[in-house]
């Protein structure tokens with residue numbers, strides 16, 4: 001299909017008229033047909049969560065962009081697969097992220113209005129944890145510092161509103177109504193669709209083998225060609241350590257297991273009746289989502305939950321053991337039996353996904369030291385980055401084009417771990 005036909009066929013499409021599989025098929029056909037060029041304003045290495053948004057923001061501003069992706073878009077080998085991601089604003093990690101989140105929320109809304117497709121579902125999130133839990137304390141701190149609605153529920157109120165949970169009476173129960181879930185695969189496809197419509201060249205199944213910078217020009221060599229650009233943005237997710245000199249020892253790639261289960265009482269856990277949730281239990285941090293109807297969301301089918309465990313099994317992104325273990329499953333079943341008695345009948349699907357952990361679990365957004373302002377990196381998302389994708393792309397575009405950003409990212413600089 002020619003670019004013009006693609007634009008005509010997709011420009012007026014709405015969420016209802018453009019199915020996920022058709023969007024996927026059309027974008028991949030268009031990608032195959034993009035014309036050969038060799039010099040760009042910016043090359044984006046890795047078109048996953050952050051790279052797709054970077055291509056979108058750059059091409060929207062009129063820059064000539066090449067996005068290079070080693071697999072299909074989207075795919076299940078990296079960090080963005082699995083149907084849903086939590087989005088929340090009263091941030092429990094540190095309140096420093098809240099200004100970025102405020103912008104991320106705005107940018108998700110813009111993507112939705114530009115495409116007529118929904119990516120954000122406001123389900124609310126309930127947080128559970130012990131009275132002295134540090135994560136919940138920071139949620140409250142972020143809420144009061146930035147005036148974000150977070151309600152404290154008594155155990156009676158919580159039992160009435162969310163009878164699916166069975167919790168120790170001494171647990172705190174907090175509720176953030178303006179939180180919910182994002183659909184990662186659909187978001188990435190929409191970013192890429194919009195980037196293509198604005199003229200970006202996106203090439204899939206094209207692996208970057210090496211890059212170098214000489215005399216202010218970046219040269220990128222792939223398994224299919226060689227390209228040049230004024231700037232390079234590296235958004236390589238779990239492969240960042242292989243693409244960014246000196247960073248590998250600082251990034252720990254861990255394998256995460258997640259499950260979709262059949263609950264005993266299906267209807268009690270569906271979207272509209274059941275919220276997203278996070279439960280902090282000693283050092284363990286579990287989270288989950290309502291059952292999403294397959295008609296709108298595709299699969300997998302079931303009640304999704306996982307353990308957020310940055311200290312998990314370390315792996316090489318090119319050699320991940322995708323077989324889930326009995327121990328991965330058992331920890332989730334035990335959790336459900338303890339805290340959601342009607343939540344488990346049997347397991348439907350288990351999958352794996354990868355975290356790219358920085359030493360302090362905070363992102364790294366910066367110019368790559370030693371390359372002036374020609375190479376920009378976004379990495380170390382440590383299992384909590386997706387909700388920010390809509391603003392990270394904007395920040396990367398600012399850094400590539402303007403040489404600075406007005407967004408407060410100093411706390412995420414690359415120098416903080418030493419050289």
Ligand SMILES: Cc1cc2nc3c(=O)[nH]c(=O)nc-3n(C[C@H](O)[C@H](O)[C@H](O)COP(=O)(O)OP(=O)(O)OC[C@H]3O[C@@H](n4cnc5c(N)ncnc54)[C@H](O)[C@@H]3O)c2cc1C
Nearest residue numbers: 046048049050070078079086208237239353381385386387
């Ligand atoms: C199980 C799980 C649950 C999560 N839950 C949440 C959540 O609820 N909320 C939240 O906000 N975040 C969550 N996250 C984290 C979030 O999904 C990640 O932080 C985010 O997806 C990271 O985006 P990325 O662009 O760095 O990586 P990716 O999306 O993996 O993109 C990197 C891309 O670069 C490509 N690439 C790499 N090297 C090359 C090369 N040499 N040549 C060409 N292409 C290359 C890869 O193929 C890939 O497509 C979760 C992550 C996991 C694994």
